Amino acid sequence: MQVPAPFEYERATSVDHALELLTLLGPEARLLAGGHSLLPMMKLRLASPQYVIDIDDLAAELGYIDAREGEVRIGAMTRHRELLESELLAAALPIFRDAERVIADPLVRNRGTIGGALCQADPAEDLSAVCAAVDARLLIRGPDGERLVEMRDFYRGPYATAVGAEEMLLEIRVVIEPGSGSAYQKVERRVGDWAVVAAGASVKLAGGTIERGRIALAAVGAEVTSAEAQEALAGQRPSDRLFAHAAQLAAAGCSPVTDQRGTAAYKRHVAAVLTERALRRAVTRALSEPPR
């Protein structure tokens, strides 16, 4: 029987309460959101927090997907299922629905949250790549107030983020621009599994050229974005040749390891194929975007 090591349990009733508890209990406390990353880690004793602060009750306060001031804003306690089913997200940022369709399974998606997934920062986690691909900014609150962090500064490597011991992630923000499109592609061994490799892409088109292209890979190394590939896209007219070129750069820049999910060479090959497909779909979507 797998059970977590003993811990003391607190249940936060508001964001302010959760922050008070984090300050009070110190660095041995962990926030428990949907529990579908942290509890399995605790059962395996890979995580043994002394205190667990359950923020399940914050699902009402932090569970939302809104469009405001030219941005989509997603509360940190928004569950995977809500991300999957949101028509607002599907229209504005289809990369989310692409990814959510292949994140775990319906039961896990009923509990797991975007904030929990991002803060767990598993190297094969999908939403970190999604957020990196769309240049998300993350709103973090702590005792000293709020700050906005770019996704590339948020992710600090496997299981490490910019969120401090007395802070919590409140919201994910993505700017919505006309002429943009996004897509996510993933290969897994079986339905609901972690990615062997996954690739997210977003583009902003202007006057027939790619003004800005973003590529983010999951499960192939700590660096989720590919600067060289993005530079190669900027200012170019979209074409199959360009997608293939950028995909090769992204694949060359990643650092997969051989494990039970495949060899490094195989993963690098898949990274290129998926990047190319994600780019093509993102551009197709940007071109077919309905007028707003």
Place this chain on the structure above:
Amino acid sequence: MNVTVSVNGHEHSRDVEPRMLLVHFLRDELGLTGTHWGCDTSNCGICAVLMDGAPVKSCTVLAATAAGHEIGTVEGLEVDGVLDPVQQGFSEMHGLQCGFCTPGMMLTARALLDRRAGGPALTDQEIREAISGQICRCTGYASIVRSIRWAAEHCNQELPG
């Protein structure tokens, strides 16, 4: 710590360790062994119960977290000797072999039917998607899908009231 969980409409209070998982609370504390316990790793979905009407894996929910939520288990499907249409569907269409995954499958089916009440007819694809987080060790998926479809087709007639 004292935990009070509402299960099938009845509140139950127990003194338990904070680390107690909902599946063990249901089985070991309340004796509701209809909820089965499988892989322990949130992979197999055998331990599915309803939490506020949505299926969740009870091996990956703390009993303490479940406090304040309405938990539904397989024991709550039959009411006054009348089987839920889902249970009847599993009987009619031979939806169970060894029975290990059956309680969880039936609860997921119940949630699916509740969500789709009044909507267009369920497709097999939707049913398969809904149960995709649950493993049937006998691989009897075809008859499980048929059972849920039977329940969907007979739902309105069979529900009392």
